[in-house]
Structure formats: structure tokens, C-alpha cells
Amino acid sequence: MASSPLAHGAHHHPALAHQFDTMEQQKESSTLGMWLFLVTEIMFFGGLFLTYVVYRSRFPDAFLLASNSLNVILGGINTAVLIGSSLTMALAIWAAQVNWRKGIVIFLLATIGLGSTFLVIKGFEYHDKFVEHHVPGPNFNFVEENPSPHIHQIAARDPNLGRHASIFFSLYFIMTGLHATHMVIGIAVLIVMVVLSWKGKYDARYYNPLEMTGLYWHFVDIVWIFLFPLLYLLGAHAAR
Amino acid sequence: MNTSAAAATPAPPTPETAFERPNYLNAAYGVRSWLLTRDHKRIAILYLISVTIFFALGSLFAGLVRLELLTPEGDLMGPDTYNRMFTMHGIVMVFFFLIPGIPAVLGNFLVPLMIGAKDLAMPKLNLASWYVYNIGAAFTLWAIANGGVDTGWTFYTPFSTNYSNTYVIPAALGIFVTGFSSIFTGLNFIVTIHRMRAPGLTWFRLPLFIWSHYATSLIIVLGTPVIAITILLVGAERLLHLGVFDPKLGGDPILFQHLFWFYSHPAVYIMILPAMGVISELVAAFSRKRIFGYKFVAFASVGIAVLGFLVWGHHMFVAGESVYAATIFSALSMLVAVPSAIKVFNWTATLYEGSISLETPMLYALGFIGLFTIGGLTGVMVATLGIDVHVHDTYFIVAHFHYIMVGGTIMGYLGGLHYWWPKISGRLYPNFLSKLSALLVFVGFNLTFAPQFVLGYLGMPRRYWSYPPEFQVLNVLSTAGASILGVGYILPLFYFIWSMRYGKKSGDNPWGAVGLEWDTTSPPPTENFYTMPVVTHGPYEYNREEVHNRLTQEAPLG
Amino acid sequence: MAEHVTSRKVYFLVFAALIVLTVVTWLVAQVDLGWANDVVALTIAVTKAVLVLLFFMHVRTSTRMTIVTATAGFFWLVILIGLTLADYLTRGSSWLPVPGK
Numbered sequence: 001m002a003s004s005p006l007a008h009g010a011h012h013h014p015a016l017a018h019q020f021d022t023m024e025q026q027k028e029s030s031t032l033g034m035w036l037f038l039v040t041e042i043m044f045f046g047g048l049f050l051t052y053v054v055y056r057s058r059f060p061d062a063f064l065l066a067s068n069s070l071n072v073i074l075g076g077i078n079t080a081v082l083i084g085s086s087l088t089m090a091l092a093i094w095a096a097q098v099n100w101r102k103g104i105v106i107f108l109l110a111t112i113g114l115g116s117t118f119l120v121i122k123g124f125e126y127h128d129k130f131v132e133h134h135v136p137g138p139n140f141n142f143v144e145e146n147p148s149p150h151i152h153q154i155a156a157r158d159p160n161l162g163r164h165a166s167i168f169f170s171l172y173f174i175m176t177g178l179h180a181t182h183m184v185i186g187i188a189v190l191i192v193m194v195v196l197s198w199k200g201k202y203d204a205r206y207y208n209p210l211e212m213t214g215l216y217w218h219f220v221d222i223v224w225i226f227l228f229p230l231l232y233l234l235g236a237h238a239a240r
Numbered sequence: 241m242n243t244s245a246a247a248a249t250p251a252p253p254t255p256e257t258a259f260e261r262p263n264y265l266n267a268a269y270g271v272r273s274w275l276l277t278r279d280h281k282r283i284a285i286l287y288l289i290s291v292t293i294f295f296a297l298g299s300l301f302a303g304l305v306r307l308e309l310l311t312p313e314g315d316l317m318g319p320d321t322y323n324r325m326f327t328m329h330g331i332v333m334v335f336f337f338l339i340p341g342i343p344a345v346l347g348n349f350l351v352p353l354m355i356g357a358k359d360l361a362m363p364k365l366n367l368a369s370w371y372v373y374n375i376g377a378a379f380t381l382w383a384i385a386n387g388g389v390d391t392g393w394t395f396y397t398p399f400s401t402n403y404s405n406t407y408v409i410p411a412a413l414g415i416f417v418t419g420f421s422s423i424f425t426g427l428n429f430i431v432t433i434h435r436m437r438a439p440g441l442t443w444f445r446l447p448l449f450i451w452s453h454y455a456t457s458l459i460i461v462l463g464t465p466v467i468a469i470t471i472l473l474v475g476a477e478r479l480l481h482l483g484v485f486d487p488k489l490g491g492d493p494i495l496f497q498h499l500f501w502f503y504s505h506p507a508v509y510i511m512i513l514p515a516m517g518v519i520s521e522l523v524a525a526f527s528r529k530r531i532f533g534y535k536f537v538a539f540a541s542v543g544i545a546v547l548g549f550l551v552w553g554h555h556m557f558v559a560g561e562s563v564y565a566a567t568i569f570s571a572l573s574m575l576v577a578v579p580s581a582i583k584v585f586n587w588t589a590t591l592y593e594g595s596i597s598l599e600t601p602m603l604y605a606l607g608f609i610g611l612f613t614i615g616g617l618t619g620v621m622v623a624t625l626g627i628d629v630h631v632h633d634t635y636f637i638v639a640h641f642h643y644i645m646v647g648g649t650i651m652g653y654l655g656g657l658h659y660w661w662p663k664i665s666g667r668l669y670p671n672f673l674s675k676l677s678a679l680l681v682f683v684g685f686n687l688t689f690a691p692q693f694v695l696g697y698l699g700m701p702r703r704y705w706s707y708p709p710e711f712q713v714l715n716v717l718s719t720a721g722a723s724i725l726g727v728g729y730i731l732p733l734f735y736f737i738w739s740m741r742y743g744k745k746s747g748d749n750p751w752g753a754v755g756l757e758w759d760t761t762s763p764p765p766t767e768n769f770y771t772m773p774v775v776t777h778g779p780y781e782y783n784r785e786e787v788h789n790r791l792t793q794e795a796p797l798g
Numbered sequence: 799m800a801e802h803v804t805s806r807k808v809y810f811l812v813f814a815a816l817i818v819l820t821v822v823t824w825l826v827a828q829v830d831l832g833w834a835n836d837v838v839a840l841t842i843a844v845t846k847a848v849l850v851l852l853f854f855m856h857v858r859t860s861t862r863m864t865i866v867t868a869t870a871g872f873f874w875l876v877i878l879i880g881l882t883l884a885d886y887l888t889r890g891s892s893w894l895p896v897p898g899k
Binding site for chain 1: 803804805806809810812813816817820823824827828829830831835839840842843846847850851853854855856860861863864867868870871872874875878879882883886887
């Protein structure tokens, strides 16, 4: 029944799945599979980016003002934190490639730590928005409570300023919320990777799951790289 | 197809012994061996059961719609109920039958066989795909049990987000979840076709069935996520009244339509491309000829996949998109007809001077070519901006897409099921009954939908529960046709099941067809091949002398 | 089998570049350049994304298939946004000879 050309006495790596002939074929397949999944993620977030582009072009004033109310410092720190977590993720793969088992665990834990830091900071940001009544819904209040001195000028230009700002905040919460959900899933996967790496499952010969986790994690970083300027830096040049 | 000279391996079983030898059906018994299988062939059977159930459910809703339309007045049910009937017909048929249909059943079964692999690249993902399908189906069934949805399968906002009092979110969630099932299948096929072809099997030696499924998988991966995010936005809008699609709050309902149709137009190519792949195989096998213009057909498949993403605005000509965008989309829609036409031309050219045998699969294939052509030509008509302004939202559109979906896809699906049934089950279906069913399907189909072209052109709107009395005759014809069509669909259900126990044993290659899947036993062993093939020739090599001789000796039929 | 092992030095350099670009994008955003603000911000974001793709995600040492896949994904996003904007930018616009709607 065994019909692989390697069947006669060849040594199979224990991680080689039965449908593949070589480890190389398996690695290329899993990498391609992960990349295709990332393409679906691009299109998934893409719908939200389209929505953003459409409403940004329709309500530029509202979006500018609303963006100004976001905390750029926290957003910037979060950007650096996430970039750092991408670095540690890449280093975890490097550790696998040089057969440094402990290194994999250390760098994965660092990635988890940085990712969690990101989420905590995000939590503070969401809390701020809640307190300021910028969460769309019955308690939403953007125009009346707005401290900006120019608010009335702008409200004169756009009589529905409040509603349009609400759209910005809807997009803010959905886009960053979806992003945060992806991070939570990523962290969960990373925890599993930590356990398996600690057990010595990964080394220079086989570290596909780490590579795939890395690809996912870096992608989530890339989404944030676009979210940061689009959500936080829109109106940075405008007087507050 | 030559197999490599292998060291002493057991001789492939003869037809009589194929059933005693281990094959994928008798390899293990018990519910657990099926529900936890990783064998792509068993997963294909699991899908076959699931999609058949949903096809029956979708047909039930169609039957109720047609029953109501027998009379001009709304007398069978109220207008709200009627809205739910056509909505559930659409949702069930599109998302739970047509989109998964051929790829999940025939694709899953045949892709590894046709490329000489032991399984798909990701067998566990394949099984997960079936479970995810069922989870999505459960949500939607729950919505149906609670009265269904009345928004039309297209969920247009702001009705679906603000005003509908039905279970929109559970139904939409069901589609969201099942979308992942589709994505998993698409991912699996792309990786498999790229990385697991047998030695010597270059891209241009692949059967066109594989090219079609490859192109389909590209569409699935690129398009499905967009409807996923659209559904999320609809859910968020419905729950939280964000204003993204609500004009009262500054939103634009047409943005929903852009997002929705960006997927749903390519989705129709997900529905038709696999059927086209089946037809290529059937036409080649039953004309005993190479497909004319193989490379053109292969490239046309990918061309349809790519161009299909550029035309979605033709669903929105009268919705409020700008006239400039409408013109661009209309022009692009003309373009997308070209690769489809190339395929029809090439199939026809293959038939010319072929050695035609009118087995049941071939009857379905011939029906497909004719009916798809009508559907496609009317597609060019409605792509024409000026015409569509008049026929949009009439029965003309309904007839157009049913000619393609039913006259096209479903006939391709049935043709494929019949053709590969011996491979799947090791049995033959009853010949007379199968041909009778094919005839009933063809007659019933045309009687159902041809009158609808006339109705639409005369102005009968779609999704209306009542209509002016002068349209009654055509509606009665349509309902009569639907009844005949229904019989044509029920018969195969019975005789296929019957054949599993009582059907004549088919032997490994009853059609004398050329293809890697026919080089192994019927039914195949779990690992697909006793000796992994090495490929040295192109597909459809019916003309090669030795192949011709071997097959005419082997094949009891055809 | 031959593996492309990217050195730690490269990773740290890319990290530094990404941080620098983040600061730059923040600085440029403080200045009002009109429509150029968007162009600059997107250009910097794309540059950062490309750095992550090439080095952290190993696209630089990947098969052609990977490169095609990644490119196709972003290209399709451009199609989604671009063709939809073909509608939004031509609705009742003042720059068109005939109003779009």
C-alpha cells in the first residue's frame, strides 16, 4: 500500500504528514496556505478601509475633528509596541533556525508581552472615548461638549456634524476592535506555540507553525501600520 | 498516462475483486470513521449529503413560490410570507447549494485523483470545512425555523438594517460562517494544485476540470472575505444603528451594494466555473477527442475569474450609482462574456467530428452548452445599460440567472455526478431511468424559465406576490415546468441510492475515459493509487493509438 | 536543506527604520500640506508595510508564488477601492461635463 518513492527504508521526519512526500513540499504548502489566508484577511479589512475612504471623502471636516480627539501619544506608543512585537516574533523564528530552544520561548513570551501591552493601552483609549461620550449610541455627544474653539464654525459648515463624527467613531471602534480581536487570537496561538516550543517540538529542521504564526502576527502589525495614520493623524496639523 | 515501473507492488485489483480489496468505502466502518475522516473522498460524500439536503430545502421554497404564482391574486400566503419564501429560496440555494456544490462534492473527490496525489494538501482543514459549513447551516436553519428572513437574498439596506422584523442577524451569521467553509476549500485547492501534482504533470497537462477549480478557488479567496465584512457591518448597523448604511444618519445604502456585489458577482462565477470544468471533461470523454483549444479554455477560466471582479456595478445600474461608473461597468461586463464564449465555441468545436456517444452525462453536457449559451447571451443583453434600465428587477433577470444557475450549473453538477458515479461508488446507475430524468430536467427546465423571459420583457416585476391577470398563462406554464423539473430531480436521488446496493458493478473505467482518476480502481483505495503515477503525456489523449486500443478493449460501455 | 537565515542585525535595522518612519509620519502630519498630507502618510505607511513584508515576513527570500500571492492581495484591495471610487468621485461632480446623477 505504501507507494511513496521514499517508502523503501527512507527516514521520515515525525512531523511529515502522510499526504506529503518531503519536508520541503510540506513547508512550501503550509507557507502558501498561510499567505492565501492572509490575502483573505487583506480583503476582509479592505471592506472597512473602503468604508473609511468613502466617508472620509464625504465628511472631511467631521473626520478631521473626530480624529483630533484621539490620543496620538497613546496611538504612537502602541505603534512602536506593535513594531517591537514584530521584531521579537522575527527573532523567535531566528532562534528556531539556530536551534536555540530557550530563545524561541523567550522571544515568543516577549511577543505576547508586547501584544498584551498594546491591548492594555487600547483598553485605556476605549475607556477615554467612553468617558468623553464619543462612543456611538444613545450617550454620544460630540458637538455640544466639544472643547475646540472652532467647533461652531465647523458645525455651521456641516449641520450634521455630530452624526458624521459618529460615523468616524463607528469606524474607529469597528476597525480597531476587529484588529484587537485578531490580536487576541494571535496571542492565544502564541501561547500554544510557547508551550509546544518549550517541549522542543521546533528546531531548524521543522518550525512551520512558528513561521505561520509569524506571518499572521506581522500581518496584524501591517494593518495597524495603516490604521495609525488614517485614524490618528488626520487632523494633526489642524489647530486644536 | 503511464505509471512508473515500480518494484514489486501488488497487482491492481481486477473489477470483480475491487470490492473485496480495501477501498475507501470499506476501509473502516462506523459513524466515527466517517465523521472524523480525513480522506477527501469521504469528505466529498459527507458534503454530497449536506448539499442534497439543502437543495431539497431550497426546492421546497421554490415550489411554494411557484405555487403562489399560479394565480394572479395573492391567495396562498400573505405578502410578508411570500417575501420570506423567495428570500429563503435564494439564500439556501446560493450559499448552501450552488457555491459549495460542485467544488465541495466533485472537486473534493476528484482534485487529488486527477493530479495523482494521495489527498489534498490540508486534509484536516478539509474536514473542518465540512463542519464549519454545518455550523453556518445550523444558524440559517434556526433563522428559518423562526420565520425566515424577508429581505431578499441580497439583504439590501436600509431595509435589512433598520426595518425588517425578521431574523436577519442569525441568517446573515449563518452565511458568514459558511463563507469560511468556502474559503477553506478554496485555500486547499490552490495549495494542492500548486504543490502536489504528480511528477511530470505540468500545468498544461492538467485536466480542464482542475483549471476550472483553480480559477474558482482564486475567486473564493479574493472575494468571500468582502461579503464577510459586509455581513459584520450589517449586523453592527442593525444592532447599534451606526449610520454606515442609513441615509438618515449620513450613511449611503449604495455603499452596502458596492460591498455586497463585489463578492456576489464573482460568486456567480464560483457557481459556474466548476460546472464548466465538468463539461470539458464530459465533452472530451463522450466525443473521444481532445478538447479543442485546450490552452484557450484554460486561460479563459482564469480570465473569467479575474474579469469577474471588475463588473459588479452592473447590478446597480438603477440603484443610484453614477452614470459614469455605470458606463464603465457596462463596458467591462461586455468583456467578461468573451472568455465564456470562447469556452462554448471550443466545446462545440470538440464535438465536431467527434465520436459522440449519448450517455446520460453527455445529455447533461449538451443541455448545458445550449442553455448556458442562452443564459450568457441574455447576460450580454442585460449588461447593456439601456436594456437593463427596463428589465432590471423583472422576471427577465430571474430567467437570465436561472438559465445559468440551473440550466448551467445544476446540469453540470448532475452530469458530473452521473459520469463519476462509477468512480465514487463502483456501481452503475440504471440507464433508462437516468436518461428519462435528463429529459425531464431539460423539458421541465425550459418550460419553467423560458416563459419568464417573456414575462420579464412584458414588465412583470420580480419578488412580487401578485401580478396582473394577463400574465397568468405564462406563470401557469412556468409552474407546470417546475413540477416536471422537480420529478426530474427526485428520480436521481432514488436511483443513485438504489444503485449503491443493487446497481451493476461498473469496473474501473466503464466509459473508457482518459484521466488519472480512471487509472485507479473504482472505488479507489484510500491512498488513491496503488502506484503513484508519473505523467508523460497531456490530457485527453484519446487519439494515441495504444490508448485507443487499450480503452476499446477495456470499456464495456461507450 | 538550504534555509535563508536572516541575521539579527538585519531585523534590528528594519525595526529601527520602522520606528524612524513612524516618527517621520507623525512629524509630517503636524504640517498642513493640503492633499499632500494623505499622499505622504500613505507613502510612508506603504514603505513600512513593504519593510515588514520583505524582511519580517521573509518575502525577500521567498518563492515567486509567495510574492505573486502577496501582491495579488494588495492589488485586489486597490480594485475594490478604486472601482468603487469610480462611482463616488463621479456623482454630481463639478469637474464633469454632465452631472453623474
